[in-house]
Amino acid sequence: MDKREELKDIIPEKNYNGNFVTRARYPHVFEEGLSKSVVEEISEIKKEPEWMKRFRLRALEIFNSKPIPKWGPPLDLDFNKIRYYVLPDEVKARRWEDLPQEIRETYERLGLPEMEKKYLSGSVAVLDSEGVYANIKKQLQEKGVIYLDTDSALQKYPDLFKEYFMNIVPVGDNKFSALNGAVWSGGSFIYVPENVHVDLPLMTYFRMNLQSEGQFEHTIIIAEKNSSVSYIEGCTAPIYNTSSLHSAVVEVYVKENAKVRFTTVQNWSHDIYNLNTERARVEKNGKMEWVGGSLGSKVTMLYPSSYLVGEGASASHLTIALASENTWKDNGAKVLHLAPNTSSKVISKSISMKGGVSVYRGLIRIPKGAYNAKSHVQCDALILDENSKNFTYPHNEVYEETSTLTHEASAGKIGEEQLFYIMSRGLTEDQARSMIVLGFLDDVLKEIPLEFSLELNRLIKLQLERYGGTG
Amino acid sequence: MSDVLEIVDLHAEIEGKEILKGINLRLEKGELHALMGPNGSGKSTLAHVIMGDKRYKITKGAIFFNGLDITNLNTDERSKLGLFLTFQNPIELSGVKLFTFLRTAYSVHFPNDNKTFQEFITFVQSKAKLLNMDTSLLSRNVNEGFSGGEKKKSEILQMALLKPKFAIVDEIDSGLDVDALEAVAKSLKETIYTEPKMGSLLITHYMRILKYLSPDKVHVLMNGKIVMSGDYGLALKIEEKGYEWIKEKN
Known part of the structure; x- marks a missing residue:
């Protein structure tokens, strides 16, 4: 029997609905x-x-010299309307009890302390710019094992x-990696020594709290x-206009x-530009697995990369993207x-609904x-529905005769x-639609750690069960 | 009050073409009626219209359930009132496990039944075994790769779990070989006759399934109208003579 079906009853719901504001102290808001x-x-x-300061300044120059990428979704972003550093409180706690009450309540509402206790080997919380x-x-x-904010x-x-x-x-990889190099703050730093297996996942929760905020974590x-x-990431933010x-x-x-x-389980509000650079270098017989559930945001550009540099290295990329109203998921x-x-x-x-646009853009290169x-x-x-769109741009470059590439x-x-x-x-139309969508996603959901497949399951259901109401 | 499903002067069309041209039918609690008729006479259309398939447009007439006009109710609402349709061609649901499907449907119908996961497994498995159904189907996607007989048994299992007041059984005998037909007919009988007995409308081309189920009444549908009704003897006569003689009479 499907394990997930059983666990649905047992595991409490966590709250990925992040639409509330934390009243933190904010000693530094730029x-x-x-x-x-x-x-x-x-x-x-x-x-x-000093070297880091110089690095940041050089990154800023690179950022300024690069044009906004034009090959993807429309980016009507005014870089002068963003706050580049927001410090919620000068605190680095190791116990939830040591956090200021308002901040602790935020994470309690999101269910992080309870999850840490039950399912995780450790966790990091990044609020605005800082861990x-x-x-x-x-x-x-x-x-x-080292697990710290960056x-x-x-x-x-x-x-x-x-x-x-x-x-x-590299800092000059693209305009946004240069931006991250200049203003990076927060993120997770994980070091696992030889022969050590971290049995339960590590989880970092990123939360943006203020409006017009920039969050530039470096993991x-x-x-x-x-x-x-x-390693698991969760992301939320409240809704602003x-x-x-x-x-x-992200460097792995x-x-x-x-x-x-x-x-990654991302459930951003609809005013967020989510533009990331994630890459892994995989050596001999190493295995890299990217699993992403991406909901919300205004524009997302996210193409995790695996550079398989050693013989026998492997990578798997599993992605679920849901583009709803006013969302472009690239x-x-x-x-x-x-x-x-x-x-x-x-x-x-990819799922597109209520006028959302979803895009698959991929590159496989076999030299x-x-x-x-x-x-x-x-x-x-x-x-x-009729108003929604999907585009698929797969690029496959194969130059090696003994290799095989299949594409469906x-x-x-x-x-x-x-x-x-x-x-x-007896199911309503919305429930029926949600059942079909979850079935469509099943290939990926069953590969995700149970906990998170259930969570994604619920998030997607929530989106779909409102389908008729606001569509 | 005793359950009644009543269809009054029902007209329905699809893409501008009238298929049902004034159907009248009354089905009471626990009654088993057979609806026979040649290909294209409108049998499956009637089944779908009773269940509220929106692809068909009702142009005249009404459907009543215990006196309530359900002509404009949504399909799920009809299901919750106690109507059920077994599909002639059950639909495949990719990525949806039959077990999940059953459990979801069951919880919608019996929201106050708080069987635990384990209790529900036992419950479903016992029903499935009663129908001689392979329980490994429960962990497969709904109807995907099921044989003809397995699909039909899965329909009957759903019916057995949801315990409707009236079941419309649409050509459950189609696409089955003789052995599978016998097995399906027995499962169907078991399900319909379990107390409280369901009312059912059994749609079929052929006599063979009726031998197992002995209907109270037999109706003949032709060109969108019920042109003749009678008892089991009518079915026997059709078996012997076909439909031509009825056509000539009308």
Whole structure:
């Protein structure tokens, strides 16, 4: 029997509906706008080493020199209408009790402390620009596992930090990676030593609280030889009428025979530009798994990449994207097969409803010499009404004769017959539609850690059960 | 009050073409009526219209359930009142497990029944076994890759769980070989006759399934109208002579 069906009854609902405002203290809230002095001030508040300040300033120059990318969704973003640093409170707690009450209540409402207790090896909470909470199980700490917010990691482990910071994602990779290099703040830093397996996931919760806010976290995950770790991100923000910007960089280093799973559940409000650069370098026989559930936001551009640099390295990319009203979801995957016997699997499921636009944009490259590389790409789209759209842009570049690449794509609508059949068993039209959509997503949902597949399940149901009401 | 399903002068069309041309039918609690007729006479249309399929437009007449006019009710509301339709071609639901489907439908019909997950499994499995159904189907996607007989049994299982007051059984004998037909007919009989007995309208081309189920009444539908009604003897006569003689009479 399907385990998920059973757990539905047992696991309490968590609250990913983040539409409420935390009344924190806010000792530092920058005015809107970006300049050299803004960047310098961020670095000074953080008491960073000189090299980091110089790095940020160089990144700012690169950012200013690059044009806004025109190949994707429309980005009517005014960079001068964003606050680049928002400090909620000067606190770095290791116990939930030590957080100021307003902040603690926020996370309680989102269900994080309870989850940590039950399902996680540790968690980090990033509120606006800064990590406010970080904790990891003692036995993992004793084995040398590091799990901190990224700023603390720079202070405590400067050499380790410097080695991996903006390495697989170079600062000049794109306009938004340069922006992140200039104003990055917060994020998770994870280091797993050789032969250590982190059994339960680590989870970081990103929350944006103010309007016109920018959140630019920088996350670095390093899994040494023969190690494994599963990391989960959750993201929410309250609803405002002005645009906010979330532009993260994620760098994952999967060493020989190591395994990393990176799961994201994003449920942004509809005024957020969500423009991220996420990339993994995977060495010999290493395994990288990207799992993403992406809901909400105004515009999302998110194409996790795997660079398979070692023989036998593998990557899997599973994505669910739901584009509802006023949302453009540009999701995809990029895999470079840079060594023999590498393999990859991409499954993307997009849903468009109420005028939303969903896009799959992907690149698989198998250059000459990547003997016996294998890749399978499947992108499926479900379009729920006449006003909604889906586009699929798969780019497959194969130069190696011994490799195989298979590609499947489908686009469909919900059949009236299906709705009638389900409704004849007593389900309302909205419930029937939601059942069909969840069925469509099942290939991916069943691959996601149980907890989160249920959570996504609920989030999607919520969206769909309001379908008739506001459509 | 005793349950009654009543259809009065029902006219319905699809894409401008009139299919039902004035149907009158009254089905009382626990009665089993057979509706026979040649291909294209409108049998399946009637089944779908009774269940509220929006692809058909009702142009005249009404459907009453216990005196309540349900002509404009949504399909799910009709289901909750106690109507059920077994589909001639059950629809595949990709990614939806039969078990999940059953449990969701059951919870909608019996919101106050608080069987635990385990209790529900036992409950469904016992029903499935009673119908001689392979319980491994429960963990497969609804109707995906099911054989003809398995699809029909799954329909009957749904009916057994939801316990409707009236079931419209649409050509459940189509596409089955002799052995599968016997098995399905037995399951159907078991389900319909379990107390309290369901009212049912059994739509069929052929006599063979009626041998197992002995209907109280037999109606013949031709060109969108019920042209003849009678007892079981009428079905026997059709078996022997076909429909031509009825056509000639009308």
